[in-house]
Amino acid sequence: MGKLTDGIKHLIIINVILFVAPQLLQLDVTNILALHFPKNEHFGIWQYITHMFMHGSLPHILFNMYGLWAFGTPLEQMWGKKKFLFFYFSAGLGAGLIYTLVNYYQFNGIYDLFLNAGLNPSEILSVLEKGSTNDARIVSSITQEQFNKITSLYNTPAVGASGAVYGVLVAFGLYFKDAKLALIFLPIPIAAKYFIPVMILGDLFFGMTKYSVGNVAHFAHIGGALIGFIIAYYWKKKSI
Template identity: 85%
Template sequence: MNRLTDAIKHLIIINVIVFVAPQLLQLDFSNILALHFPKNEHFGIWQYITHMFMHGGFGHILFNMYGLWAFGTPLEQMWGKKKFLFFYFSAGLGAGAIYTLVNYYQFNGIYELFVNAGLNPSEILTILESGSTNDQRIVQNITQDQFNKIIGLFNAKAVGASGAVYGVLVAFGMYFKDAKLALIFFPVPIAAKYFIPGILAFDLFFGMTDYSVGNIAHFAHIGGALIGFLIAWYWKKNQFKRFN
């Protein structure tokens, strides 16, 4: 069994505290710590960090912390604590940034329809904040699906370490490509070099279609994986020395 390395141990402890404490105190910190859409009144730049320590349920945090431990341990042993933490937070920040950019792109496409219908920014913001309207300019020019989509984007709250963990997963696959991995529902071991691209392909498919399974930020996963790949590729190519 992998030894629990220092950085991963502390990351898991912080994640568990942030998950358990609000439940014990019966407080909801999601408006403060979850990652919101930039135009939402609850958005704060610090949320690009804090959202990585929040989770939506026991299964969510269990899966992420297991992935962090299983795939991150050999990386921290190889890189050292400081280098691993730099990598982890870079992947998490990249995940949040790409998630926001994709949401912004989708949001602006529908926002332009509001503008073309004759609404000014103040009117649009009021409608987005209320989540409903009887304005005939909206009724006549915006479909219900489009309206639901922009309301969902405006009010979206992203939580979880998944983006950072996906970066860790990709780096693991680059350094340990022949390691055998298996899913609970598909227990046949598959080499990391095939297993990880397969998972990313599913995320890309679900992110670009309406077939998503559950409330999952697929492009946060893709973003974390992309940033993780770029950093790990650069380090591997240049063979950076370990630093503690």
């Protein structure tokens, strides 16, 4: 940590502007900038970039910007601005793409149940847009849990820099593995080489079970961490 580096400073400024300005102007830019499911009418390919600058709450943006500053500063100081920004956006893009792929896998498994129940694609999308139905074919073929899951996948957009920040976190762990880290609820310093894998395993656990609290895109975190690890490991090994 230390002095605010140039790349991180500009990333934080853009994030803060896109968090504050819509609230001051009373504009809802979620349908334009947040990352939607590809079958959703509001989906745009640019959202794989823009969703990284959107946040749903003050704690959300504070946590991500703190992580970006705390773990990204030594990386930008080591790599330089251009290399760090390339890394940051690569991890964020990877997070969005892997998040979409996982959602597609989950979506298609339930979507097939709609088809087997006799609905055509246009009927299915109409039901998903409404988020509710009394169609007897659906009620008899799909559980409420499955229906809630697919409507959530279809209608809930992803926002936040968390995926990119997880990539930064992993890179920090590779280059500064003995640095001591601590969580607010676990104020015991733990070496990054142990701390970071535990965090990622936690995301994997919550992403694959029903124990997640709140609307957290765990697989975006994992995606960012994976892409961040691949790039940082290659750079470190090749001394690039």
